[in-house]
Amino acid sequence: MSELLLSSLLRQALLLSAAVLLLWALHRPLLRLGASAAYASWLLLPLLLLTPALPRPGREPLQRALQAATNADMTELPAVVAPATDHAALWLVLWLAGAAVVVAVQARRQWQLGRFGERLPAGRSPALVGLLRPHVALPADFEQRFSAAERELILAHEQVHRERGDNLWNLLACALTALHWWNPLAWWAARRMQADQELACDAAVLARYPGSRPTYTQALMTAHHLMPARAPLASRWGSSHPLVERITMLNRSRTLPRRRAAALALALLGVAGLAYAAQTPPQAASATQAAQPQKVEIRLNVTSGAFKAAPRLITALGERSSLQWGGTAAQSWRLDFTVTRGDDGKLQVLTQPSYGGKALGEHKGVLASGESFGQRIGGSDGVPALQMTRVVTLLPADFKMPSHESKPRS
Incomplete structure (x- = not known):
């Protein structure tokens, strides 16, 4: 049992690493399409991680079709083998123990943020906190630090987070970093996804408030030194994204046209489909092992x-x-x-x-x-x-x- 679970986790780690490396290579071209395209591209991670759980046909027609179309042998994803049986249980315990530590740390951060309710200490960044009934938490010096126009844009920014359900995606990122705590690519992906989330939210607000770019830029500069909320269920106004790059992206902010959005969705599904077709079915691997003790x-x-x-x-x-x-x-x-x-x-x-x-x-x-x-x-x-x-x-x-x-x- 421990061998099977460890092999599944290793396979997930391989898929996650491949997806992150692909997104890293394509990130700059995606940003040229707009912040919304870069943020939407992170859907590739859950799509790839779900492919091993999808039902598979008995004769793998996808592999045969791809082989016929390319006139080449279809290369399967490498099989992931767990360590020797007498060590598999130990490796699994270490893996899950590390995940439990990360979950405990993140849960403590969320609890500490939740204690403040809707009023944060002065010097904190505004944030949308919670999942089922999220609320906007504002610092005690919110009215003194920002002008009325800036406060309106900040609240609109948090409203976009609420409408998009961004805290749910933050929770998913937290779960993946906890499960793959030893993989630096997972941590980089979580930070990059949240930075793209903020850029996409900036673009959506500017699309709703044409001509507000100078005021929005001033609000970002005013909030640059505020302490951001680092809890998993918190979509914040401030981010770890470099301020210069974030302001630069404001000058290129635009919504993603429907045609480009559809093309991006088809591309993501195509990559997930290729990964699905290239994987060896677990049933076949089990049958081979059963035939060869x-x-x-x-x-x-x-x-x-x-x-x-x-x-x-x-x-x-x-x-x-x-x-x-x-x-x-x-x-x-x-x-x-x-x-x-x-x-x-x-x-x-x-x-x-x-x-x-x-x-x-x-x-x-x-x-x-x-x-x-x-x-x-x-x-x-x-x-x-x-x-x-x-x-x-x-x-x-x-x-x-x-x-x-x-x-x-x-």
Whole structure:
């Protein structure tokens, strides 16, 4: 279970990183289309992250169609393999522990901001706070710091945040940075998305108030040194975006025409569709793993009187393998091994020895891959003593079984 969950998280991290790098490369061209286009392009992140959860057809016609259209082999996204079983649980715990710390920090920030209600201390930036019933929180010196015209524009700015539901997108960004706390691309994406959010809001306000650009610019300059609200559910007036760039964007502020908006939406859906088509279905991967059980290697050192041998067995989990030697049937040894894996990832080795056709009980050992354990058998009732040491190791999933059987050598 831990392996499956860790593999899913790693696949999500790969998709998120690919989407952020793509948006980083396209950010400047998108800004030339307008701040609204740059902000809308961040929809690509949730679209790509949702593609693994979408239902898939049995024969993958999308891959076949793309291959026929391009006359080339369709390259699949690389499979993400979780670490070895005995470490997967540890990595998963560390991953989720880091996410829990980030969530706790963000929750504390939101609680501290919520305590102020609708009146923030002086020197704070105005903000739209909350999700279900958001309210505008204004600093105590709001009336003294801004003129009446500036206050009207600031409140219009926060109203645009409310109408667009920007705090919901801020919450999604917070969730992604918490889940991928170790990935610097996730943190950069969250900051860049919120900066584009503010630029898009500026453009929408200026579209509603033509001719207000000088007043709007003055309000931005007045609020530049105010402390912004850093809680996840807070769309603020001030932002981490450089002031010079934000004012520069005011001179290029324009709404996104419907045709360009439709073209951008089709482009985002096209990229998500390509990512969906390139992914290997989890069902197919599971079927392949089920058809090819995990292989294990058993290295032995056996000593019985003058006889010594170091045989090597390769078998599959859950399958019984045998090793036999001796001059006559009455003086021959036989060792039967069955290796399984428990829920904790440890290997469970069942050894069933026999001498001269007589069973000598069974021995169960639990160990991690690569560990060794020893056992002494016989030594009474006419059965010679046998000292045995076993090392059991999991083999790679693509390991090919040898065509010959291993036999002990004296």
